[in-house]
Structure formats: structure tokens, C-alpha cells
Amino acid sequence: MxxxxxxxxxxxxxxxxxxxxxxxxxVEEVILSSSFTKALLQTFWSGGLGALLSVVVATYFAHFFAQAEWRGQRLQRLLLLIPYLIPNFVLASAYVLSWNPATGVLGAHLPLPFALYSLSGLSFVFGVAHVPVAFLLVEDRIKKMDPALFEAARLSGASSFQTLRKIELPLLMPSLVSGFALCFALNISAFAIPAWIGAPERVFTLTYKIYQTLQMGGVEGMTKAPVIALVLFLISLPSFVINGWIQRREQKFVTVGAKPSAKGGSSLLSRRSFVIFQICFWSSQLVFWMLPFAAQILSTLVPPGCLQLEGLACLSEVTxxxxxxxxxxxxxxxxxxxxxxxxxxxxxxxxxxxxxxxxxxxxxxxxxxxxxxxxxxxxxxxxxxxxxxxxxxxxxxxxxxxxxxxxxxxxxxxxxxxxxxxxxxxxxxxxxxxxxxxxxxxxxxxxxxxxxxxxxxxxxxxxxxxxxxxxxxxxxxxxxxxxxxxxxxxxxxxxxxxxxxxxxxxxxxxxxxxxxxxxxxxxxxxxxxxxxxxxxx
Amino acid sequence: MSYLSIQRLSKTFDDTPVLKGLHLEVAKGEFVSLLGASGSGKTTILRCLAGLERPDFESGPIVLNGVELSHKRVFMPPEKRNLGLVFQNYAIWPHLNLFENVAFPLRVKKVGDSRKIEQRVNDVLELVQLQELTQRYGYQLSGGQQQRVALARALVMSPDLLLLDEPLSNLDAILREELGIQIRKLTKKLGLTTILVTHDQSEALSLSDRLVLLNYGEIETQGRPEELYRNPPTEFSARFLSKAQEIFDLKRKRQLFLPRNWSILEGGEGIAVTIASRIFLGSEYQYLAENSQYKSPILFYSPRRIEQDEVVHLQYRE
The missing domain is CATH 1.10.3720.10 (MetI-like)
Incomplete structure (x- = not known):
């Protein structure tokens, strides 16, 4: 009580x-308005695509972090989790500074394959922001798996790719669905990223719509906002239910080996796949947050606008x-x-x-x-x-x-x-x-x-x-x-x-x-x- | 009147009766072992005695040294009972060093000043030979040392009753024997009334004054270890304590044999058997022998080495 x-x-x-x-x-008035329908669809698409990106990237990285050991692993793991520690609006503002269409400091040298202020841009930043969330979930699940399961597959003649496809991924499926649901819920609830990335080109999501409606003020704002909030609440509920259901199921089927935390798979990872992993890791981290944050930090150390106009020549004017x-x-x-x-x-x-x-x-x-x-x-x-x-x-x-x-x-x-x-x-x-x-x-x-x-x-x-x-x-x-x-x-x-x-x-x-x-x-x-x-x- | 009296002790977990109206009397200074398989209720008895479980309402009283510990609505909380308990996993508090672990009961009960507490703790640590390791933490101690810390902590308050919950089960064979002897010596020396819970027959047989065999929440039998081993009064006790073997003869009549009662006869008398298999146990051999009188092979022990397929003659003495 x-x-x-x-x-x-x-x-x-x-x-x-x-x-x-x-x-x-x-409800009728709000739901039938075209701006609401558009925002709802954009919320779904950006939330779904972002969650998919998070889960795919996280699963690839978790596969290595959970099964292998190497020097500097803890530092690399911390680097991977940085976007989780840093508030979303800091990440979003770093992206704006780096890739905004007019004055993005990285746009000329390292252009994104899509416009930042777009549905794709919004989905991409959602994805980057929540890779760590999916990573923590999937990594934990792989760590709990008995390494003997993979060793048995390799001894039965399966290649590392076959082992991944036929043993690891099917066993991981509940965690992948759970990770997707969690990232989706976080994406559709986020405010800062849509405000920084979506709003400039009118790619509104439901959270931003609530803010916008309230900003309108008056009776109209106070009556419409709860309707949008209710819809947002309702579409976030299935993610919560799916997560709870999968977690309960996973508890029933946890496979615990004699040494559950032993990284027995490390010897099964080939040198080539490890090198490819390292290349993917560093290049993705550079694009995901290292370069944007470096640009962000640099822009705070030089006179306003200098970085956009003069590039690295501004370093002589550090202040x-x-x-x-x-x-x-x-x-x-x-x-x-x-x-x-x-x-x-x-x-x-x-x-x-x-x-x-x-x-x-x-x-x-x-x-x-x-x-x-x-x-x-x-x-x-x-x-x-x-x-x-x-x-x-x-x-x-x-x-x-x-x-x-x-x-x-x-x-x-x-x-x-x-x-x-x-x-x-x-x-x-x-x-x-x-x-x-x-x-x-x-x-x-x-x-x-x-x-x-x-x-x-x-x-x-x-x-x-x-x-x-x-x-x-x-x-x-x-x-x-x-x-x-x-x-x-x-x-x-x-x-x-x-x-x-x-x-x-x-x-x-x-x-x-x-x-x-x-x-x-x-x-x-x-x-x-x-x-x-x-x-x- | 007995020192510890347990009357009609019952305990039910989720509609499953674990103890079924059990009676037990223990004399002062006696070392009693509760022996039984998993699920026989031996640990539940210990937990009811310690006050960690509340007996069912219909249970009779548990009386220790004239004081009622539990009965109907009476329930003395564990901290008031002045018992010593050695847990199976020792339960050494990880945030306290060895000295503080042992001093804990004295400190919470505010027994004397710090000088007196130090003196008492050092005395007990000397008793279990741990006086050199007082500043160490649990994770810095071996299994045997942790067991002795747990024992010291149980002894420091001079408990009215010492309870031991499978205290030797996590130790290797040599250490188990060594510490078993040490526990026995200490309890005798201090005149402590002790109840040991174990599933290990040899441990119960070797340490206790009296052995209580439990079977699904009831006392199957009790008595002196030698008596029970040599003459088990029930089939269950014969099987559990003496590894009794059930054999059918050619007329399908069922008989129960204690393997230790078979002996080899020289001179062609007794039952002729052919050695089917042999296992070396260290001080003796365990044999399985085929014969013409019984449908299954006879199990027996002998210090003599006999080759496979060799024929010997056996005699059974009741």
C-alpha cells in the first residue's frame, strides 16, 4: 500500500x-485531420526503421563483444555505449551542426546518402541513438548462452556463418524482437530528435505534435493535446506488452551451461571476421558519433560560424x-x-x-x-x-x-x-x-x-x-x-x-x-x- | 525431562506436507544426526527450531531447556532463541572481516564492552584455530576456513543448542573427515547439545550419539548408529543405512540381504558364486557374484582380491 x-x-x-x-x-476531429495522419505515419515509419537499424547493428557488434576477448575491449564497449549516455538532444544538435543542409561542417567532405532533415535522416538518428539499448539486451542474452551450443554446431561441420544463421540467430530471436519493441517505444516517445531533425522540414512526429499543439495554447490546444497523447500512449503499449511476454518466455528457456559467462566462442571466431568487425566498428562509430561530436566540440572552441566558413583553418583562432x-x-x-x-x-x-x-x-x-x-x-x-x-x-x-x-x-x-x-x-x-x-x-x-x-x-x-x-x-x-x-x-x-x-x-x-x-x-x-x-x- | 522436546511438529508448504506430526526428544549434551534423502524434511526441522520457519498451527510445542520456542500462537523470533547455526553455505557476511563476522552476535546483543568482545572472539577463534586470520574477508578464505568461521560464529554466544545444516557437504573428502572430527571434539568439550542435518550416511554414523532417520516428513527409526547399521529395524533403514540388496530366488521369493553380512568361506561350504565384476574401493573390494540360487548377482565386500570368473563360497550371517 x-x-x-x-x-x-x-x-x-x-x-x-x-x-x-x-x-x-x-478524437474524430483530431484523427481525421490530415496533419495528424501524416504525423502518425511518420512516427511509425521513423520509429520502425530506426529500431530496425539499431537491432541489426547491435546484433552484429554483440556477437563479437559477448563471445570474444581482446585487448581494449572495455574501452571499445564504452565507446559503443556513448550515444546511450549522452542525452538525445546533444546527439541531435551535433548532427545538425555536422550535416544540416545549409552549413553542415561535415556535409562537404563526408556527405550522408540522404538529407538529414528528412524521414530517412530522422530514422537514422533514432537508430544511432538506440543502438546501445539493443546492444545491451542482445549482448546479455548471448552471454547467457552456453558456448557449447556453438561449439557443438562447429564440431558438427557448420561454418561460422551457418552457426550464426542456424543456431545463434534463432536462439536470439526473442531478444531481437524484444530489442526492436524497446527501441521502437523509445523512438516514438522521443522529443529532442524529432524537434532538432524532423521539425525543420516539417517531418513531425506525435511527440512534437503534442508540443506544437500545446504551444498553440488556449482551449483548442488543451483539448487536442490529450487526444494525441492518448494515441501515443496506445501505440506505445504493445511494445511494453511484447517485451514483458518475451522476457517471461525467455526465462523459461534460458540455457545455462557449466560456465555461463565463459567466452568459449572466441576460439571459433576467425581472424578475418574479427578484422572486418574492427573495420565496421571504427568506421560506424566515427560516423555515428565521433565525428559529429568532434565537430560539436570544435565549434565551441572557435568563433561562431568560423568552422563553416574556413574549416580547420579556424584552429588558429581557438578560444x-x-x-x-x-x-x-x-x-x-x-x-x-x-x-x-x-x-x-x-x-x-x-x-x-x-x-x-x-x-x-x-x-x-x-x-x-x-x-x-x-x-x-x-x-x-x-x-x-x-x-x-x-x-x-x-x-x-x-x-x-x-x-x-x-x-x-x-x-x-x-x-x-x-x-x-x-x-x-x-x-x-x-x-x-x-x-x-x-x-x-x-x-x-x-x-x-x-x-x-x-x-x-x-x-x-x-x-x-x-x-x-x-x-x-x-x-x-x-x-x-x-x-x-x-x-x-x-x-x-x-x-x-x-x-x-x-x-x-x-x-x-x-x-x-x-x-x-x-x-x-x-x-x-x-x-x-x-x-x-x-x-x- | 528431555532438554529439547519437539511434539507433533508439522509443516506444510503450498498444501504439500513436509513434516507430518513428528516427535523428537534430545538429552542435554547429546549429538543427534537427522539423516534422510532430499525432501525428507530434515532441513525444515532445523529451520523450525531456529525460528526461520513457523510450524503449522496444529503442531505441538517445541521446548528448549524448559522454554517454549513455538506453540500455537507463541512464536519466539530467531534472535531471541540463543541458538548457533552453521549454514550449508556458511553465510559469511562479505562486508565484514573474519573478526567482525564472529563478533557480530556479541555486538548486536550488546554483550559487554569492546575489550570483552575482543577477548571472547579471540578465545573462540583460538578454539577453531583461526586466530591468525582475523582481518581476512570471506572471499580470502578457503572452504575449510570459512566453515570454521561459521562454526566460531555459532559458538561465540555459548548457544543453548547448536544446529549444523550439512556443514561438511561443500568440502573435499579429506577436509570433511578432519573437520567432522574437530566438530565432534569441540561439542563434547563444550558439552553442547547438537543437531546435525546430513544426507551422508557415513557422516551421520561416525559423528552422532544418536541417529534419527527421516522418511518423507516422518521419523522412520532412531537409535545408536552401530545398532541401526548392524540391525536396521525396517526395510527403508536397511536400504538407506546398510545398502541392503533386494534379491529374488528361483521361486521368485523376495529376500533382503545386507552386503556386509556376506563372508567368504574356505573349504567348499556355503553358496558357490562366480565373480562377475570387481571394483577397488581402497581398503577393500566390492564384488558382484553370479550364482545358481538367486536370479540376480549378490553384492558383497571383501579385502581379498579375487579374479573375475573365479568361484568362491559365500555364507550369510544374520
Whole structure:
């Protein structure tokens, strides 16, 4: 009850309230409009194509990372996961700087085979942004497979390609479908990438449509936006259901060998395929994010527009002016950094406390913990724009509580959206501990609370501190909900970057993005160090 | 009156009865082994004694040294029972070093000042010969050392009852024998009432004063190990403890033989058998021998080496 009541008040009730704002007449009006139909189709196409790209690239890389070992593997793995750590809007703005049709700094030397501001461009950036998500899922699945399965195939006469096609891929199929569903859900819920990449050429998706409708303001905006949000919620639900169903099925068919983590397949990978993998890895990473980020960083170190006009000749004019400006002259930045850290910290701390309470409620009962996992996962699967809009329609004074234009509404939304990210690793760490350690505490004289304070918390210390950073990182880079829920008195780093970009101050937006990127990488390393590698990437 | 009394102990998990109204009395200072196959309920008895499981409502009382641990609505929580328990996986807390693991029961129960605690811990560690390794953590200890830490932690509070849950099962054969002897010596020296749970016949036979054989949640039989081994009172105990062999004669009459009761006779008397197979066990050989009286080969042991196809004469002594 201690967990269910807040969830009812802050999640299910607002979702219900959002639904109550929708009438058939509005649904008809919105759905029959051609702009909505176009946005819906573009959401499907860009989300689907992007997810397909993510899964294909991720599966190829995961095949090598899970089965082979080589010097520098950890660094390469971290490089592969960078787009996951960096907020979407930072990635999107780097792409805009690099390949925008008018002044893209990479366009002349390394043109993309399609226009960036197009459906293909949007799908491509979605794909790049979520390769790490699919990679983590598929890699985990391959690691859990018994290497003997592949060795047996090779000994039976199958070539490495046949082994991949006839053994590995069929076994991986549930994870591939699950990865596709997850990436699709993330793509259709994303706001920043459509705003940066799609909007300039009017390739709108549903999330951007909600934002646009709300920007219109007035009664019309407030009545149409819930309809679009409802449609977005409904099309994101199947992904959640498919994921849950596949995960349950996978648990039934997990093949565990004598040494489940042994990289037994490494000897079966040919040198030629490994060299091709390395070429693919480095070239893809260069295009996916290294060159765009290098251009982004470089553009913040030279006078505005110089890179576009003079290319690398600008290096003679290196200056830290943009950084000085955003850090010391732009008061909004200082306020946003402090606000993001304070409120992000409060939200992350609350999430850790909620997760610990959930562990206490769940005890060592796996079924109960799985149920809690599920109820926390629903807000995570709900698109941020839907959640934000539901909060706005419910807590804008209608029921005597007016949180709109306060920091509280954003903090509550951050907590709802990100609790699952902390609870999952914490739960897994908890279940990995033998219950006899806790029972021993009781037998040797400790009360229930003493078992918590003297045994459970110290053993879980790394996961707890790591979990704090694991939710702080996405909260710092959050934009989708922040853009709806922030107010003049409450600005986050993300919304300030969005505004700077909107005012065409690319140099300042870039400098602030680079600072945010460094902050996030530092926090990730801190999480890894504190948790001795158990949390973080 | 017995020191530990368990009356009509029942425990059901999801409608499956694991213990079925079991009675057990244990005298002070006695070393009792609960022996049984997987699912016989031996660990559940231990967990009910420790307070880690609550017996079914219809169970009778569990009384230790005149104090009721559980009965109907009475349920003393585990931390109040003053028991020592050695877990099968030892349950060494990974965030505490060896010293702190052993000191934990004294600290949570606030037994004396830190000097007194240190003294007591050092005394117990000396008893299990671990006084040199106090700063080490669980992962820095061998299996045998971890087992001794678990034992020291169970002994540090001078428990009213020592419970051992298959404490030797994770160790290699030599260490198992060595530590088994050490446990026996320590419990005798300290006069501890001990209950050992095990599925290993030789462990139960060699360590205990009394052996309790369990069969699907009920006590099949109990008694002194030598008695039960030599004269198992039931068919189940004969099979489980003495590896009794079921053989049919030519008239299809079923008979039960204890392999240890067969002996080789010199001079052509007894049943003539032909050696079909031989396995070397170290101190003796195990043989399977074909014969004309029984439909299946006879299993017997002998220190003498006999070649395959050789004919010998066997005699069975009840």
C-alpha cells in the first residue's frame, strides 16, 4: 500500500484524468485531420526503421563483444555505449551542426546518402541513438548462452556463418524482437530528435505534435493535446506488452551451461571476421558519433560560424569564449546547472528510498518483487510527453492542488519515470545475495531492522550509490518531460540548451552540451568506481 | 525431562506436507544426526527450531531447556532463541572481516564492552584455530576456513543448542573427515547439545550419539548408529543405512540381504558364486557374484582380491 497509493495518486489518477479530457468529437476531429495522419505515419515509419537499424547493428557488434576477448575491449564497449549516455538532444544538435543542409561542417567532405532533415535522416538518428539499448539486451542474452551450443554446431561441420544463421540467430530471436519493441517505444516517445531533425522540414512526429499543439495554447490546444497523447500512449503499449511476454518466455528457456559467462566462442571466431568487425566498428562509430561530436566540440572552441566558413583553418583562432559565456555570463546557465543538480539529486535520492522500501516490501519473495518491477516499469514505458501532460491536466488546481509552474511537478514526474531504472539493478543485486546471509543475522541475535542496517544496506551499498547515479544521469539529460513541465522559475540544463538552439545561439548551446556530456561521463565513471564495476557502463 | 522436546511438529508448504506430526526428544549434551534423502524434511526441522520457519498451527510445542520456542500462537523470533547455526553455505557476511563476522552476535546483543568482545572472539577463534586470520574477508578464505568461521560464529554466544545444516557437504573428502572430527571434539568439550542435518550416511554414523532417520516428513527409526547399521529395524533403514540388496530366488521369493553380512568361506561350504565384476574401493573390494540360487548377482565386500570368473563360497550371517 505504501507504494501503490502514491502510484495511484501520481500516475494512474493523472492518466485517468487525461483520458477524461478526451471526447469522441475531439478524437474524430483530431484523427481525421490530415496533419495528424501524416504525423502518425511518420512516427511509425521513423520509429520502425530506426529500431530496425539499431537491432541489426547491435546484433552484429554483440556477437563479437559477448563471445570474444581482446585487448581494449572495455574501452571499445564504452565507446559503443556513448550515444546511450549522452542525452538525445546533444546527439541531435551535433548532427545538425555536422550535416544540416545549409552549413553542415561535415556535409562537404563526408556527405550522408540522404538529407538529414528528412524521414530517412530522422530514422537514422533514432537508430544511432538506440543502438546501445539493443546492444545491451542482445549482448546479455548471448552471454547467457552456453558456448557449447556453438561449439557443438562447429564440431558438427557448420561454418561460422551457418552457426550464426542456424543456431545463434534463432536462439536470439526473442531478444531481437524484444530489442526492436524497446527501441521502437523509445523512438516514438522521443522529443529532442524529432524537434532538432524532423521539425525543420516539417517531418513531425506525435511527440512534437503534442508540443506544437500545446504551444498553440488556449482551449483548442488543451483539448487536442490529450487526444494525441492518448494515441501515443496506445501505440506505445504493445511494445511494453511484447517485451514483458518475451522476457517471461525467455526465462523459461534460458540455457545455462557449466560456465555461463565463459567466452568459449572466441576460439571459433576467425581472424578475418574479427578484422572486418574492427573495420565496421571504427568506421560506424566515427560516423555515428565521433565525428559529429568532434565537430560539436570544435565549434565551441572557435568563433561562431568560423568552422563553416574556413574549416580547420579556424584552429588558429581557438578560444574558450563560448564556455566563459555560458558558465560565467549567462545567468540562466548557472541557475539551470544548480537547479538540475539539486532537483535531479532530490529525485534520485527519493527514487533510491522508494526502491529500498520496495525491496523491504518484496522481501525475498521473487513473485512479489517481479510484480513491483512490473508496476514501476509501466511509467517508464509511458511516453514522457503523455506523463507530463497527464500531470499538467491533473495538478493545475482542478482538485485543489496546483503544482503547475513549480519544480515539484517535474520532480514527481522524474521520480515516476525513472524509479524502474534504479529498482531493477537493486533488485537483481538483492536477489543475488544468498538469503542465508540475512537469516544468519536473525539467528545470531539481530532484529529485522538491525538486519537491514547492519547486513542488507552494507552489502548493497555499491548498488545503492551506483543506482543513485544511474538515475541522476538520465534525469540530468531529460528534455521531453522538462520541456512541458518547466516554468520560468524552474529551468534545467536541457531546456536552456533547447532555448539557446531555438534562438540560433549554436555556439552557446554546443558549449553547454559539451559541459553536460563531460558531467555525465564523469558521473558514469564515478558510479562504476563506487560500485566496483557493477553499476554503470 | 528431555532438554529439547519437539511434539507433533508439522509443516506444510503450498498444501504439500513436509513434516507430518513428528516427535523428537534430545538429552542435554547429546549429538543427534537427522539423516534422510532430499525432501525428507530434515532441513525444515532445523529451520523450525531456529525460528526461520513457523510450524503449522496444529503442531505441538517445541521446548528448549524448559522454554517454549513455538506453540500455537507463541512464536519466539530467531534472535531471541540463543541458538548457533552453521549454514550449508556458511553465510559469511562479505562486508565484514573474519573478526567482525564472529563478533557480530556479541555486538548486536550488546554483550559487554569492546575489550570483552575482543577477548571472547579471540578465545573462540583460538578454539577453531583461526586466530591468525582475523582481518581476512570471506572471499580470502578457503572452504575449510570459512566453515570454521561459521562454526566460531555459532559458538561465540555459548548457544543453548547448536544446529549444523550439512556443514561438511561443500568440502573435499579429506577436509570433511578432519573437520567432522574437530566438530565432534569441540561439542563434547563444550558439552553442547547438537543437531546435525546430513544426507551422508557415513557422516551421520561416525559423528552422532544418536541417529534419527527421516522418511518423507516422518521419523522412520532412531537409535545408536552401530545398532541401526548392524540391525536396521525396517526395510527403508536397511536400504538407506546398510545398502541392503533386494534379491529374488528361483521361486521368485523376495529376500533382503545386507552386503556386509556376506563372508567368504574356505573349504567348499556355503553358496558357490562366480565373480562377475570387481571394483577397488581402497581398503577393500566390492564384488558382484553370479550364482545358481538367486536370479540376480549378490553384492558383497571383501579385502581379498579375487579374479573375475573365479568361484568362491559365500555364507550369510544374520
Amino acid at each position: 505504501i507504494l501503490l497509493i502514491p502510484l495511484l495518486i501520481f500516475f494512474w489518477f493523472p492518466i485517468g484524468e487525461l483520458l477524461s479530457h478526451v471526447s469522441w468529437a475531439q 574558450l569564449r563560448s564556455y566563459r559565456y555560458v558558465l560565467f555570463e549567462l545567468s540562466e546557465t548557472q541557475v539551470a546547472i544548480v537547479t538540475s543538480l539539486i532537483y535531479g539529486g532530490v529525485a534520485a535520492l527519493t527514487i533510491v528510498l522508494i526502491s529500498l522500501t520496495a525491496l523491504n516490501v518484496g522481501s525475498t519473495k521473487v513473485q512479489r518483487l517481479r510484480f513491483l518491477d512490473w508496476i514501476f516499469a509501466i511509467p517508464l514505458a509511458t511516453p514522457g510527453a503523455v506523463l507530463a501532460l497527464a500531470m499538467i491536466v491533473t495538478y493545475s488546481g482542478k482538485y485543489g492542488i496546483n503544482l503547475y509552474n513549480t519544480a515539484a511537478i517535474a520532480v514527481v514526474a522524474y521520480i515516476l519515470k525513472h524509479t524502474s531504472l534504479c529498482f531493477q539493478p537493486l533488485k537483481n543485486g538483492y536477489l543475488n545475495i544468498s538469503p542465508t546471509l540475512f537469516e544468519a543475522g536473525r539467528v545470531f541475535g539481530a532484529t529485522k531492522s538491525q538486519v537491514w542496517t547492519q547486513i542488507k544496506l552494507p552489502i548493497l551499498r555499491s548498488e545503492i550509490v551506483g543506482g543513485f547515479f544511474l538515475v541522476l544521469i538520465p534525469i540530468l539529460g531529460e528534455l521531453t518531460m522538462s520541456i512541458f513541465l518547466t516554468s520560468p522559475g524552474f529551468r534545467t540544463i536541457g531546456t536552456v540548451i533547447f532555448d539557446l538552439q531555438d534562438y540560433a545561439d549554436h555556439a552557446s548551446a554546443g558549449a553547454l552540451s559539451v559541459l553536460l556530456m563531460l558531467m555525465i561521463l564523469f558521473l558514469n565513471e564515478l558510479a562504476r568506481w563506487i560500485s566496483r564495476g557493477r553499476v554503470g557502463y
